Amino acid sequence: xxxxxxxxxxxxxxxxxxxxxxxxxxxxxxxxxxxxxxxxxxxxxxxxxxxxxxxxxxxxxxxxxxxxxxxxxxxxxxxxxxxxxxxxxxxxxxxxxxxxxxxxxxxxxxxxxxxxxxxxxxxxxxxxxxxxxxxxxxxxxxxxxxxxxxxxxxxxxxxxxxxxxxxxxxxxxxxxxxxxxxxxxxxxxxxxxxxxxxxxxxxxxxxxxxxxxxxxxxxxxxxxxxxxxxxxxxxxxxxxxxxxxxxxxxxxxxxxxxxxxxxxxxxxxxxxxxxxxxxxxxxxxxxxxxxxxxxxxxxxxxxxxxxxxxxxxxxxxxxxxxxxxxxxxxxxx
Amino acid sequence: xxxxxxxxxxxxxxxxxxxxxxxxxxxxxxxxxxxxxxxxxxxxxxxxxxxxxxxxxxxxxxxxxxxxxxxxxxxxxxxxxxxxxxxxxxxxxxxxxxxxxxxxxxxxxxxxxxxxxxxxxxxxxxxxxxxxxxxxxxxxxxxxxxxxxxxxxxxxxxxxxxxxxxxxxxxxxxxxxxxxxxxxxxxxxxxxxxxxxxxxxxxxxxxxxxxxxxxxxxxxxxxxxxxxxxxxxxxxxxxxxxxxxxxxxxxxxxxxxxxxxxxxxxxxxxxxxxxxxxxxxxxxxxxxxxxxxxxxxxxxxxxxxxxxxxxxxxxxxxxxxxxxxxxxxxxxx
Numbered sequence: 001x002x003x004x005x006x007x008x009x010x011x012x013x014x015x016x017x018x019x020x021x022x023x024x025x026x027x028x029x030x031x032x033x034x035x036x037x038x039x040x041x042x043x044x045x046x047x048x049x050x051x052x053x054x055x056x057x058x059x060x061x062x063x064x065x066x067x068x069x070x071x072x073x074x075x076x077x078x079x080x081x082x083x084x085x086x087x088x089x090x091x092x093x094x095x096x097x098x099x100x101x102x103x104x105x106x107x108x109x110x111x112x113x114x115x116x117x118x119x120x121x122x123x124x125x126x127x128x129x130x131x132x133x134x135x136x137x138x139x140x141x142x143x144x145x146x147x148x149x150x151x152x153x154x155x156x157x158x159x160x161x162x163x164x165x166x167x168x169x170x171x172x173x174x175x176x177x178x179x180x181x182x183x184x185x186x187x188x189x190x191x192x193x194x195x196x197x198x199x200x201x202x203x204x205x206x207x208x209x210x211x212x213x214x215x216x217x218x219x220x221x222x223x224x225x226x227x228x229x230x231x232x233x234x235x236x237x238x239x240x241x242x243x244x245x246x247x248x249x250x251x252x253x254x255x256x257x258x259x260x261x262x263x264x265x266x267x268x269x270x271x272x273x274x275x276x277x278x279x280x281x282x283x284x285x286x287x288x289x290x291x292x293x294x295x296x297x298x299x300x301x302x303x304x305x306x307x308x309x310x311x312x313x314x315x316x317x318x319x320x321x322x323x324x325x326x327x328x329x330x331x332x333x
Numbered sequence: 334x335x336x337x338x339x340x341x342x343x344x345x346x347x348x349x350x351x352x353x354x355x356x357x358x359x360x361x362x363x364x365x366x367x368x369x370x371x372x373x374x375x376x377x378x379x380x381x382x383x384x385x386x387x388x389x390x391x392x393x394x395x396x397x398x399x400x401x402x403x404x405x406x407x408x409x410x411x412x413x414x415x416x417x418x419x420x421x422x423x424x425x426x427x428x429x430x431x432x433x434x435x436x437x438x439x440x441x442x443x444x445x446x447x448x449x450x451x452x453x454x455x456x457x458x459x460x461x462x463x464x465x466x467x468x469x470x471x472x473x474x475x476x477x478x479x480x481x482x483x484x485x486x487x488x489x490x491x492x493x494x495x496x497x498x499x500x501x502x503x504x505x506x507x508x509x510x511x512x513x514x515x516x517x518x519x520x521x522x523x524x525x526x527x528x529x530x531x532x533x534x535x536x537x538x539x540x541x542x543x544x545x546x547x548x549x550x551x552x553x554x555x556x557x558x559x560x561x562x563x564x565x566x567x568x569x570x571x572x573x574x575x576x577x578x579x580x581x582x583x584x585x586x587x588x589x590x591x592x593x594x595x596x597x598x599x600x601x602x603x604x605x606x607x608x609x610x611x612x613x614x615x616x617x618x619x620x621x622x623x624x625x626x627x628x629x630x631x632x633x634x635x636x637x638x639x640x641x642x643x644x645x646x647x648x649x650x651x652x653x654x655x656x657x658x659x660x661x662x663x664x665x666x
Contacts, residue, residue: 076517080437087644087647091652091655097519099518100518100657101445102438103435104418104435115434119458184433185432186430186432186433187426187429187433309419311416311420313382313417314382314420317380322424
């Protein structure tokens with residue numbers, strides 16, 4: 001590992017991905033790319049958490065269905081979500097009977113899962129790994145900010161937590177997109193305290209990982225057809241561009257985008273700065289970018305998942321918001 | 334991976350461990366085995382969470398000090414705690430500037446960290462990994478059960494969350510104890526709903542992982558000098574023995590013990606069934622068992638960390654308690 005970056009020796013490939021999108025995500029600009037579109041965000045369940053757990057399990061079961069594999073043919077599941085104690089993921093895993101590793105990096109959990117999954121394949125100990133995540137607007141909003149019933153006005157710098165779930169099957173046998181390298185993030189804290197301003201809290205972490213990645217591999221940003229951050233939103237993406245510019249890294253609109261900006265119509269004021277949530281990067285990558293890699297619109301994509309590591313307790317204790325960012329380079333074979 | 338069990342090909346060794354124990358743990362039967370004994374559980378900090386975060390960072394810094402290594406010589410940190418969104422671990426990692434992977438398996442997070450850490454070394458991509466965890470009675474009690482200020486009477490089946498932190502350095506260069514194999518757990522749910530009865534919720538997960546481990550490697554329990562569960566407590570340990578007996582596995586008092594039983598004087602009623610918490614297995618292994626392996630009192634130890642995957646939200650929603658268990662076989666070289 002040079003500069004916290006791993007270049008994989010084995011050909012670790014994506015066999016398939018799944019994406020199940022909530023109602024707002026389904027009617028957004030990428031709606032028609034997702035495998036399943038929900039028209040309701042509770043679907044008759046008794047709580048949003050239970051619904052999110054069902055969605056999470058469904059994303060994995062759909063992946064097994066797509067790939068015609070049985071749970072016993074999967075060596076390992078790795079995943080997480082935003083709920084305290086990974087409520088959605090842990091409860092989903094009860095239904096699968098597959099060895100499971102739970103991870104938490106807030107909205108960077110998808111990147112974290114993929115890096116650990118790729119590493120288990122690289123070590124020759126497992127053949128097939130499923131990485132999965134989920135998030136839900138209504139479980140996250142009340143957990144991190146206010147109960148929805150309060151009707152608290154949304155701050156203009158806020159983002160909208162994505163509702164959805166997705167899963168990816170990594171293996172060495174099948175696929176046209178490989179995981180070429182990955183950069184593991186450090187916890188970065190620039191002193192942001194505003195729980196509505198996740199973009200500002202996460203942008204420095206994204207920059208830290210991006211610059212470590214490029215310097216480790218001696219690459220320019222233009223090496224990639226697309227550099228895609230997880231969920232910085234419009235404002236956070238602007239801050240990342242500013243940080244990059246100050247450090248003489250050129251990431252302009254042609255090669256840089258953000259999943260939070262792509263998933264919603266951000267000219268619609270109610271969506272604030274765009275999407276956030278663990279499912280944001282998962283849905284945009286699995287539903288949209290993965291297909292653009294398959295059809296060769298892109299050959300090399302760097303996905304930089306971004307996570308704000310606050311809790312309601314840390315916010316109420318007036319603490320700043322640490323953040324972390326894990327990056328994965330995908331390559332069309 | 335056979336039956337979710339990995340046998341490591343590389344010689345992955347423990348270079349050193351650290352253990353920082355809270356006041357009750359320090360005056361317990363193993364008190365004199367720990368590196369540091371605290372006589373106060375707040376130490377002038379503004380909150381128990383902040384204190385836990387400081388302890389967590391101290392455990393890692395003490396490890397760097399013991400091994401005479403700089404943070405830049407560590408490739409990777411992996412860790413977690415019981416706090417929502419890993420408050421203690423994430424905030425501790427701000428101080429270290431080392432690439433970090435956050436994990437969550439409740440009180441099984443130490444085992445989970447070690448398995449992922451060993452795998453990164455096995456894949457040849459990293460040389461030195463630090464695994465760390467922490468827990469604190471006062472952060473856990475209010476998060477999972479009731480505010481301490483309520484003075485709620487403790488149920489007889491309850492356990493006492495361990496206060497403390499610990500870290501382990503894995504590497505391929507130095508050490509007398511190797512990680513020989515590991516078994517990754519599945520999420521198991523036997524329908525227990527009592528949030529005070531963690532032992533009953535976790536015993537089936539411990540049994541699932543123990544039996545998978547033994548059958549994968551074609552071993553009898555007597556292969557090990559010690560089989561040690563993480564924090565089942567007295568009652569949970571009895572349930573595990575019962576499950577084992579019903580399945581024709583003999584784990585009697587000679588070769589089987591539980592960290593929760595060892596860490597406190599369980600004839601003292603106020604400690605209920607014994608210790609629990611992520612730090613329970615960490616302190617007992619790092620402080621006590623590690624030294625017993627070093628002095629060859631034990632040659633082979635199977636540590637089965639155990640985690641109850643409830644959240645306050647899942648309990649309030651009347652859900653059952655899923656559990657998971659990750660096991661690691663240590664061998665004196």
